[in-house]
Amino acid sequence: MIIYFSGTGNSLAVGRKISAALNDKIIPLVEAVNQDLSSEQTIGLVYPSYDFNVPPAVRMLLPKLNINKEAYVFIVIACGAQAGNSIWTIRRVLREKGINLAYSNKIRVPDNSAIVFSRNPNDQVWKFERFAPRLEKIIDDLKNKKRALHYNSWSFMGWIMGQPKLEKKLIxxxxxxxxxxxxxxxxxxxxxxxxxxxxxxxxxxxxxxxxxxxxxxxxxxxxxxxxxxxxxxxxxxxxxxxxxxxxxxxxxx
Ligand SMILES: Cc1cc2nc3c(=O)[nH]c(=O)nc-3n(C[C@H](O)[C@H](O)[C@H](O)COP(=O)(O)O)c2cc1C
Incomplete structure (x- = not known):
């Protein structure tokens, strides 16, 4: 089962490519929390990077998923550039439920927050072609149920931005x-x-x-x-x- 959280479709599009390649279903995270996923052997989560970390909604909803502890659990982050501390955060949240994160990776896509800084996210569509081979490689890894956590280097910014008070302010x-x-x-x-x-x-x-x-x-x-x-x-x-x-x-x- 591929589960996505998406505001402007980047994560959905990446999730769809993965679901088609793995021949698995894809559903939104807000629906997945109401489903029994305990018989799923593969659980993949695709979501964006926010403020060098995990979107608060993903962090809050993730513990509500009913996941089989033996499942192959992976994450793919669709980010403008930096996944920051996302992998650390997700690994910790999953560990608290006794679930091991088997694989993580990121793929660069247009930054939808650029509009807030008066930049045009549409000027970044070149990323689709540029990073398509990377997505193919990720898909290959997932087909082979590869176990590897591709961390970004730990980000002090991400840590600061993930502090509850600042996160609330930033969001x-x-x-x-x-x-x-x-x-x-x-x-x-x-x-x-x-x-x-x-x-x-x-x-x-x-x-x-x-x-x-x-x-x-x-x-x-x-x-x-x-x-x-x-x-x-x-x-x-x-x-x-x-x-x-x-x-x-x-x-x-
Ligand atoms: C509030 C907010 C914060 C963001 N922070 C980051 C960031 O720290 N690093 C990054 O690479 N992209 C950042 N982005 C860009 C998104 O991660 C990126 O555009 C993502 O693909 C959006 O996915 P979606 O289309 O599935 O919503 C941010 C976007 C938003 C809305």
């Missing part, structure tokens, strides 16, 4: 807000949010709650560019999602 700085004038109440953001953290008000305007994990799915998929981060308006041609992943496929409800 909070990516917290989106809905521009009520631009919002047309289409509800796309309510459906793509993996945290189920956005609802429509009585006047059909998006309202963002407090349980945000900063995946930026709402910002990147809003057809009206009505989602803002840090008070900055979203520029249409900088909205990004993996080119082979459609908004429909990102909808979780």
């Amino acid at each position: 909070g700085s990516f917290r989106p807000a809905s521009n009520q004038e631009k919002c047309i109440g289409c509800g796309i953001c309510t459906k793509v949010c993996p945290m189920n953290n956005i609802s429509l008000s009585e006047t059909k305007k998006a309202v963002v709650g407090d349980n945000c994990t900063a995946c930026l799915s709402c910002l990147h998929f809003c057809p009206q560019q009505a989602i803002e981060v840090g008070g900055k308006e979203t520029i249409k041609n900088r909205q990004y999602h993996h080119p082979q992943v459609q908004v429909k496929e990102m909808m979780l409800r």
